[in-house]
Every structure is written in C-alpha cells, then in structure tokens.
Amino acid sequence: MNSVYIHSGVSISAQNTFEEGIKEVEELKFTENSQVKAFKINYKEFLSPIASRRMATGVKMGVVAAKKVIQKAGEDTVDAIITGTGLGCVEDSEKFLNAVIDNDEQFLTPTSFIQSTHNTVAAQIALSIKNKGYNMTYVNGANSFEAALLDGMLLLNEENETVLVGGVDELGKRFINDYEKIYQQDVSFSEGANFFTLGARKKENSIAQLLNVEVFQEIDEDNLLKKIASFLEENSLKVSDIDAVILGINGDAYDSYYQKIQSELFTDTTQLKYKNLSGEFFTASAFGFYVATELLNKQELPTNCFFNSVKKEDYKTVLLYNQYLGKQHSLVLLTSC
Amino acid sequence: MEALKKELKENIIEVLNLEDLTIEDVNDDDALFGDGLGLDSIDALELIVMLDKDYGIKLTDPSEGREIFKSVEVLATYITENRTK
Amino acid sequence: MANGVAITGMGIISSIGNTVEENLQSLLSESDGISTIENIATRHANNIKVGEIKLSNEELAKLLALDNFEKYSRTTLLGAIAAKQAIESANINDVNQYKTGFISSTSVGGMDLTEKYCNTFFDAPRNEQFINSHNASESTQQIASFIGLTDFVTTISTACSSAANAIMLGARLIKAKKLDRVIVGGTDGLSKFTLNGFKTLMILSDKKSQPFDKNRKGLNLGEGAAYLVLESEEVVAKENKKVLAFLSGYANANDAHHQTASSEEGEGAFLAMKKALKLADLETSVIDYINAHGTGTPNNDASESEALKRIFEEVPIFSSTKAYTGHTLAAAGGIEAVFSILALKEQKAFANLNFADEIEKTQLKPTTKTVEKEIKHVLSNSFGFGGNCSTLIFSKV
Numbered sequence: 083m084n085s086v087y088i089h090s091g092v093s094i095s096a097q098n099t100f101e102e103g104i105k106e107v108e109e110l111k112f113t114e115n116s117q118v119k120a121f122k123i124n125y126k127e128f129l130s131p132i133a134s135r136r137m138a139t140g141v142k143m144g145v146v147a148a149k150k151v152i153q154k155a156g157e158d159t160v161d162a163i164i165t166g167t168g169l170g171c172v173e174d175s176e177k178f179l180n181a182v183i184d185n186d187e188q189f190l191t192p193t194s195f196i197q198s199t200h201n202t203v204a205a206q207i208a209l210s211i212k213n214k215g216y217n218m219t220y221v222n223g224a225n226s227f228e229a230a231l232l233d234g235m236l237l238l239n240e241e242n243e244t245v246l247v248g249g250v251d252e253l254g255k256r257f258i259n260d261y262e263k264i265y266q267q268d269v270s271f272s273e274g275a276n277f278f279t280l281g282a283r284k285k286e287n288s289i290a291q292l293l294n295v296e297v298f299q300e301i302d303e304d305n306l307l308k309k310i311a312s313f314l315e316e317n318s319l320k321v322s323d324i325d326a327v328i329l330g331i332n333g334d335a336y337d338s339y340y341q342k343i344q345s346e347l348f349t350d351t352t353q354l355k356y357k358n359l360s361g362e363f364f365t366a367s368a369f370g371f372y373v374a375t376e377l378l379n380k381q382e383l384p385t386n387c388f389f390n391s392v393k394k395e396d397y398k399t400v401l402l403y404n405q406y407l408g409k410q411h412s413l414v415l416l417t418s419c
Numbered sequence: 420m421e422a423l424k425k426e427l428k429e430n431i432i433e434v435l436n437l438e439d440l441t442i443e444d445v446n447d448d449d450a451l452f453g454d455g456l457g458l459d460s461i462d463a464l465e466l467i468v469m470l471d472k473d474y475g476i477k478l479t480d481p482s483e484g485r486e487i488f489k490s491v492e493v494l495a496t497y498i499t500e501n502r503t504k
Numbered sequence: 505m506a507n508g509v510a511i512t513g514m515g516i517i518s519s520i521g522n523t524v525e526e527n528l529q530s531l532l533s534e535s536d537g538i539s540t541i542e543n544i545a546t547r548h549a550n551n552i553k554v555g556e557i558k559l560s561n562e563e564l565a566k567l568l569a570l571d572n573f574e575k576y577s578r579t580t581l582l583g584a585i586a587a588k589q590a591i592e593s594a595n596i597n598d599v600n601q602y603k604t605g606f607i608s609s610t611s612v613g614g615m616d617l618t619e620k621y622c623n624t625f626f627d628a629p630r631n632e633q634f635i636n637s638h639n640a641s642e643s644t645q646q647i648a649s650f651i652g653l654t655d656f657v658t659t660i661s662t663a664c665s666s667a668a669n670a671i672m673l674g675a676r677l678i679k680a681k682k683l684d685r686v687i688v689g690g691t692d693g694l695s696k697f698t699l700n701g702f703k704t705l706m707i708l709s710d711k712k713s714q715p716f717d718k719n720r721k722g723l724n725l726g727e728g729a730a731y732l733v734l735e736s737e738e739v740v741a742k743e744n745k746k747v748l749a750f751l752s753g754y755a756n757a758n759d760a761h762h763q764t765a766s767s768e769e770g771e772g773a774f775l776a777m778k779k780a781l782k783l784a785d786l787e788t789s790v791i792d793y794i795n796a797h798g799t800g801t802p803n804n805d806a807s808e809s810e811a812l813k814r815i816f817e818e819v820p821i822f823s824s825t826k827a828y829t830g831h832t833l834a835a836a837g838g839i840e841a842v843f844s845i846l847a848l849k850e851q852k853a854f855a856n857l858n859f860a861d862e863i864e865k866t867q868l869k870p871t872t873k874t875v876e877k878e879i880k881h882v883l884s885n886s887f888g889f890g891g892n893c894s895t896l897i898f899s900k901v
Contacts (some may be wrong), residue, residue, distance in 0.1 A: 083680055109670055112640035133456055135436040136763075163758075168659065169639060179622065182700045187547045188724050189472045191434075191465045196764045196889060199611065200640060200661035207891025208758040214775055215759040218669060221640040222659040229658045236676050259636045298649055299657035364639075409645065460765060464706060481706045 083242055088279045090154035093121050093372040094143045095274040095360050101151075104376045106384050109358045110270045117253050117262070118272040118361050129181070131208065138173035140252030144203035145210050152211070153278040155252045156287065161242040162216035163204050164224030164233050165250060168364020170219075172198035172254035180256070180284045181254055193196040203250050203275075216242075223408030224330075225297040227276075227368040228414060238282040246351060248277030249368025265407075268333020272361025276368035278375075284419055290378045292394060293317050293415040301343045301408055309346060313413050325394045326352040328370050330404030332362050339405055343399035344389070352397070353389040367404040367412060374400045378418040424495045431491075434469055435462050445494040454492075463488060475503030508752030508784065508899060509675040510740045513594025515586040515734030516842045518829045519726055520557035523566070523589060528846050531854045536828045538712045538724050543596045546699055552708050555726025555830020556694060557582070558675060568650070575633065577614030577674045578693030578727070580643040583652045586729035586838075587687055591651060594733035594745070602684035605656035607674050609690035609835040610733075613640040615697045623650035643691060645765035656683060661834065663888030664797075665756075666690050667730065668837030668896055672754040684739050689731030698833065699725060702794075713800030713831075715824035716809065717871050718861040721892065723799040726830020730838030732845075736857055749845045752881070753784025753897030765803050766891050770811025771852030772825050772893035773797075773885060777815045780883070780895035787814050788823020791854040791897075792879040795840045796870070797887045808885065809866035822878065823870045825858035837894065844882040844898045851879050 090235075093099035096118045097107045110118050125134060128146045137145070144165065144175045147358075152160060165293060177194040201219040208217050216237065220229035227249030234247040253273045262271060280292065294317050301309060314320060329340045344353055354377070360369035377383050377397050402414040428442040431451070435458065449455045452463070455463060463484045469477045470476040470487075476498065516523070519537025520530035530537065541554045557564075564581040565573030568588065573581070587606075592600060614637030621634040636642050644659040658679075660670045667690030674688035692698075702725060703710050709722035730750075740747060756831025757779060766772065781788060797808055805824075812819045825843050832839055849851060856870035882898045 083682070131437075131439040135438065136461075144867050168641075175638070178701065179618065179697060182696055183619070183623070185694070187700050187703075189468055190700050190702035190704045191468045192467060192701070192764075193459055195697075195704055196461065199663045199664055201888070201890045202763070203890060204662075205758070205763060207890065208760045208891060209763070212760050214760050214771065216672075216756045217662070217890070218756065219660065219662050220791075221661040222644065222657065223639060223641040225658070232682075233673065236680055236682075239680065240676070256622075257635070257638055263626065263634055264635060273636075298655045299645065300654040390537060397731070403829060410641065419690050458763070462761070466705060467706070468704070479706075 083235060083239050085291050085293045086235050087284050088286050088292055088375060089279045089281050089285055090291045091278045091372050091375045092147045092151040092243060093276045093369060094123060094147050094271045095369055097121060097359055101335055104383060107359045109386050112360050116270045116394050117258060118270045119253060120273050135245060135393040136197055138171055138252060139308060140171055140250050141203050141206050141335040145206050147248060147275040147277040148207040151279055152246060153267060157244055157279065159211055159213055160244045160246040160279060162237050162245040163207050163213060164218045164230040164245060164247045165204040166220040166230035166365055167200060167203065167334060168226055168251050170221060171198050171202045172257060174198040175250055176254050176256040181406045191213045211386045218312060219236050220408060224364050224367065224404060224410035225412040228295050228297050228412035231414065232297065234280045235292065235295060236313045238280060244279055244281045246277065246279055248275060249365030250275040251363040251365045255297060259411060265333060267362060269357045269361060270361045271419055273363055274360060274369055289417050290375050290419045291419040293417055296413045298411050301411060306339060306342060307347060310343060310413065321347055323399055324348065324351050325397045326354055326373050326400045328354045328356065329369055330357055330370060331355040332357045334407065336408045339408065350392060352392045352394055354387050355389050358386060370402050371414060374416050376404055378416065420495060420499065421499065424491050427491050427495060430469060434465050445491060448490050450490060451488050474498050476501050508750035509678050510747045511732050511749050511751060511845060512735045512745045512747055513590045513591025514732040514748065514813045514845060515593060516556060516831065516839060516844050517582055517585045518728035518839055519557050520828050524842065530828060534855050534857065534874060536712065536857055538830060544694060544696060546696055546702055547784065548699060549609045551710050553712055553723055553724045557727055559861055566818060576646060577643055578616045579610050579613055579691050580691055582727065582729040583647045583691030585733045586689065587647050587651050590687055590731040590733050599652050605677060605683045606653045607658055607660065607670040607686060607688045607836045608647060609660040609670040610640055610643055610692055611661055611663055611666060612692050612695050612698055613643050614638065615695040615699060616693055617753060619696050622632040626686040626694050662892040663890055664833050664836055665886040665888035665892040665894040666834035667863040668838065668886035668894035669752065669756060671732060671837065671841055671896060672756060672894065675751050675754060678734055678736050684736045686734050687731050688734060689859060691729030692727060692835045694727040694834040706817040707801045709800060712858050713827050714746050714858040715798035715800045715827055715856055716805050716863065716868060717859050717861050720800045720802060720805060722801050724830040726832040728829060728832040728835045728839055730835060730842045732841055749848050749901060750899045751778040751896060752899040753786065755779030755783060756894045759891035759893055761891055762883055766807035766887065768807060772891050773808055773811035773887060774814050776895040777811065777883065777892040784897045786881060786897065791820050791881050791883045793847050794820055794822035795844050795882060795884040796822050796824045797885040798826055800826060806863060808872050809863055809868045810816050812868065817882055818869055821853045821871050823854055825854055826855035840884050841896060844884045847879055847899045848898060849880050
C-alpha cells in the first residue's frame, strides 16, 4: 500500500487548539469528577441555527472541524468521509435511554433517537457539505480513529484523491460518571474532534506523510516489542530512524505497555505524551495524531508534551502508539514531507 | 383561543429547539413547514407527541399532521375542537 | 475485477432459523419468523410484530457451551453463534494460521444490558462489568475472544447498512493484501431502545410488514447475526478451498438528503448500485436477482423503487426478505448476504411475502413466490440512517 499525504488538520479539544494549534498549553489536572469539556468555540460562525438545533456536542464539534479542515486544505469537498468514535453520540443515546426508562415507553419523541446512532457525525457532515461519496463510521473503542485512518489509506490506494478522516467523542452526562468511578488514571476524561484531510498526492501545503497504520486488539508486553519491530521493518525502518515516539500515557495501570517500549526500544528517542493536555477519551489518539503533525511542521512543542529529555535536531519520522486498558492498540507512522 | 395560541408558540419553540425565535417572530398564519418556519418531518413527529401529551389527541398516521400543523391558527382550532384534556 | 473475493464460509442466526440450513428451509417453504414479542417486556407488545429469535440468552449461551450467560449481551451471543458457524463452514481449524481479521458491526451493541443495569451499576459489584456494555466494540471484543482472534479486530456502525460495510471492508483489506482471511458481518439483538426509537418515527407496522406493497404500513424489527468468511486467492489455492460464491462488487454512497429519510429519487441507492456494478464490471442486464433493502416503510420502498427504475432498464426479479426476518438493523446486510449466496447456490429467487398491490407511481412487482431460475449474479442493497447506502454483488463460482 502506498503512503499518503496529510493536507490539513483541525483540532477541537480541551485546549484552544481550534484557533491556535498547539501552543503553550495547560496541563489538565486530575481531580475527582473533573471532566473537562472541549474549549468553547463559536459554532454559530459555522452552523445556521436551523442546522444546529438538533446537534449535540459531538455532532457540532465534528461538523465544524470537518468544514474547517476541508477549507484549510483548499478543497471544496472530499471523495469520502470517515469517522471514528468510541461512544458515538452518547448525549442523545443517554437522553433517549433516560426517556424510555423514566417515562415507561410513553410520550417519546424521535429527535434524540435519530441523532443517537453512531454514524450521526459522518452523516451530518455529508448533509452539511452535500457530499454523496463514501461514508463510514468505526466504533472500535480506543482504535476507532486509527481504523478510520487505515480505511482512508485504502481508499486513496483505490483511485480516490482526497478523503476526510476524523475522530470524535463527546463526554455526555451519564455514563461518563460511571466510567469515572471504575477507571483510575492520572488524567481527566474529556472530549474532542480531531479531523484531517488526506490525499493520494503531495500538494504544496501538505503537512506530513502518513506511512502506515496498524490496529490490533490484544497483545502481551513482550510481543508488543516484536510487533513494533516488524511494523517498522515493513516500512524499511529501524528503531533508530524514529525521531520521536508519541504515547497515549494516561497514568493508569496499563501504562506498563508504554514503559516497556520506553525503556527497551526507544531509549534514545524523544518520548512525548499528550493525554495530560487532551484528557482521555476513546479518540484522544486522534489528538495525538494532531500533535504529531504539529511537531513535524513546527519542529517544537510545549515543554509539557515531552516525557524524556532526549531532543533531536530534526524531527522527521514519528511513531504513535496508543492502547486503552491493554486493548485496542494502534501504531501510526508519520514522516515529514 | 389567544392564550392557547401563545402557549402553542412557546411550546413549539421549546420542543423544537428554535432557540433563536421568540413568540413575537411567529405569526398565527405563518406556515410552520416549508417556506415559513422551515420545519421538517421530524418536527411533525415531535408535534404529534405534543398533541398527545398536552391535549390528549392521538394521531396514528403521520400524514394526518400535514393539514393540522399548517399554522398556529389551524392547529389551535383543531386542538380546541378535539382536545380531551 | 476478475472473479472478486472468495467467500468460503457463512453462518447465520435469525428468526427463521438457527443455522444456514434452517434459514434456507424457511425461505423455501415461505414461512416467516414474524411474531409477537416475548423476550422483552414492552408496553407496545400488542401494537407491533417482530422477527424475534425465540431463545432466551441462557439458551443461546448453551448453544455455545458458555457458562455465565449473564456476562454477555444478546448481541454478543447471537454474533458468537453466527461467527462460529461461519468458521466451521469454512473448515478452519486454526483461526490464527493466516493473517486473519474480524470485522463486526452493530447498531445497539449491548443495549439490552445497558437498559437492564444502567440504574444499578453500583448496587452490586457484579453489575460494574456492564458499564462498558454501551460501548459498541464490547460485543466485537467478546466475539473475537470467543473465536480466538486477537489481532486485526474492528467494528463498524453505519446504522442499517453496517454489515454490508463490514463485508466490503473485509474484501478491500484482502485485495490490499493487508489480510489473508477475514470474518465479516454484523449482529444486533432486539432492545427496548430501538423498539421505542422506531416507534417514535411511526414506522413500525402493527401487522406483518409488506415490502413494496402499495398499502405497506411500516417495518417489523428483527434480530440476528450473520458472518461470512472471505479468503485471498492464495489461501484458497493453497488450501484447495471450496468457494461458495464470489463477492464481485461493492460500493458505499451517501444520500446526503436527511438524517433518517431517503430522498424521493433514491440518489444514494442509485449511486451505490451504480458504483458496485462498475467495480464488478457488470452490465445491469446480467443481474439475475435483487435482494432489496425493502424494509416495508412507505419512504424506503418508494425511494428504493425509484432508484431501481433509474438504474435498470428492466428491473430484474427482486424481493425483500425482511418479511421473513424482520429488519435486523446492523445485521441485515450480513443476513441478506447469506440469502444472496443461498440464491446462487440453490438457483432460486426468494419470495417477497405479504405483497398484494404495486406502488402506484413505480408499478414494480416483486416476486411473490420463490422461483427457480438461472442465477449468476445477485445484487443486495442495504441502506441506513444518515443516508448510508451500500450495495454488494455476489457472483456464482
């Protein structure tokens, strides 16, 4: 499979990345019940009141990020829209579920139900830009975004020119409180929409090259080392070719996966983290992908992104690795163009 | 009748999330669907539930709504004639 | 595309049977699986009909020899049954022998468990495990563990076209040589959430559904699961595999018209069929049977009829099999893929039950009897909320 190019990226996150990209960013402090909502954006600039009146947070974030990222790429439209989402439109799902239970199946209205399906964001993007192309939604927990990326790469190897790929998740009001009670980690739960346009051909404004993506469901720590080695080999790269490794460290018990490769593979590589800035959500790794594109373009990042003190003259090739609760792993390989 | 019309306007704005509108923006004769307020088939279903919940009127076929939801005026008349609560 | 991607196994559970053979017998004898709901306590029980599988979760778990059935959502159990059959039918002993993937799809996931436990997650320690049941990947993960796959696993959710998209992705990954073998399909159990959701849209029929009939009142919801095994040419050759059929065409397009309703002219459906035919390099005239989406709602059937008329000079023999199984949402594309393969194997086009009169505008008449005929290529449609339209084309070996 040929590599593809990233033409533009837009991030809506707990930080003001939508306007400013990754600048000096504040670390999100974890305290009990400290869910952090996405940074407030003036959605009205992008969405008419009639268009937005049924949209929950995730749909708004997704549609606005999508519109802006297509614009940023200098395109009018794309050949395909692919989203990844962990919990989908959880606000509307909760709303309808609560209504079914609380009203004992009576006097229910359709709006929250029709907006609750996992593919609502991709569908609303298609509607808002009148796009009749390929439309797909991946819902595989922590590697939903990477599955979308892989599909995008496949499409660009199948005669498509430009595709939109994004990861989006909203906090919701109900299940997140339950999650919080059972999962112990050092970062807050949050939400966001990180969208990118990918193209088959390099353009003047391309921001990076996407070499490869791999998703896998389960692995033990020893086999992870082998997996990464063979992933790099597939791309004719060695560990020493990787200038920076961007990890989904979140301070939970499963950080041992990251520690394993930090201490055994990437000792002489710049190690970065990002969930201290984005918070944790199933598509937080799409924020990590955004961080990677920022590093390749600006060649620098705020100090609180760096995990170790290894610094490189030139950041050219970057590996992303993420997993959640020891499952739904992903590897993504990027290089500057 | 005037009180009912005012109540309907308030409810329509609230139920359908028309947050940018006030009751002064909605005239009694304005078309609710199409060129008027621009409501769609999902709004019609929301209004059918409102009829059931607030006025005890049950519609079983969504197409019945087309005439009834023509305007606030028509809707108010229909409710007055058919309400059971 | 020469022959397309080889299909070497299939498995299914639906309201007309727990195995491929049982499903075939029901199709041939024209007996539907539509009934009054029994497994879910709902106040709508007397106002709806459903394609319900008359086995409790405990009984489903028994079919899998699983203890502790309460751990699993209905979606997981149904999916595991169909996936297991698919693997057995492809004569696979070691699922990890080749680079193998599992691509599942679901719309409700573990909603039955979420509905049951969402107010009592912390009342008992055992309830905590159900907090994750709303996560759509949970059922996929459990099925993957059950069949022993740990590597490439993913989940698709594009409402009612989900399984068709899972099948399509599998074929594309094989063609791109990312996988040698892949198990693809979908699963959805009935839940109060979807029953009530479709009820609010006023598109549930209180009678057995009548796809493509002038007086159709709406759909019957159903439940079930179906998976196919797709294998690369190399694996087929090396293992000397018996090929059931080829997936020769596939496409996905968006109607971009409305969140739930299909456009009057069936634009998305038209585009999906057109692209799939083009990919398969087939003329419309060689399609011998169409397994339509045909949900029985006024909107879908009118829109799909328009699309069929736009694409086919003369619409071939067609039917919707949803009058047998109900609309099984994310599983529908998988279930109807199995039916399409059966149509090729048996050389029969299945009956469209409960049809009496044509839709006035389009005047299309589905086959009301199961008929024997030469079938080389079957086209299957699956459409979903959000304008998602997918078409698959299956071709005889």
